[in-house]
Amino acid sequence: LAKTTQPISMDSYEGQEVNITCSHNNIATNDYITWYQQFPSQGPRFIIQGYKTKVTNEVASLFIPADRKSSTLSLPRVSLSDTAVYYCLVGPNYGGSQGNLIFGKGTKLSVKP
């Protein structure tokens, strides 16, 4: 499966918009891009998924350019509770995949008051 590259860490302040970019140069035609959030000592939680262009939900937005070789997770007006590790995953969105879903080290976002 496509390998992803994300920044190891990011700092922000409350109320700011945070954009985390993920590179996935080898993304396949049937791959989707999915982001998860993980708090310390908890399991990851699904945030958002997209295939192309822009996807928005109540938590975040996901921007995917036409070539799909990267994606950007946008968190509007972050708060202290958004401090977490964010993982970018790339893989097929159907059953029976023979690939291996890879959770890299993710991006550790620290939000300061």
Added chain:
Amino acid sequence: DGGITQSPKYLFRKEGQNVTLSCEQNLNHDAMYWYRQDPGQGLRLIYYSQIVNDFQKGDIAEGYSVSREKKESFPLTVTSAQKNPTAFYLCASSIGGREAYGYTFGSGTRLTVV
């Protein structure tokens, strides 16, 4: 409420002992997974199961064993052959297959060798 329950939350193991981590889901998901997470690291896949009575090795299966006798349950045994078992273990499930969308994770079991 539907979800995944992992137990115990904390587990201590003596050298040479086998221990079993429990994972139960009531989401009616077909697929279940076990991941291991070390401090500051990502998740690594240990085993996964796409259907009852069938399971496959992940990247780091050595020293671990699993069973899938019921759809709802996917216990993980950490055997004495696992050289460095101290870690945070996460169980997950999904509707079917190994798609990234719709993974639901449990709250994890922290295993410590004493």
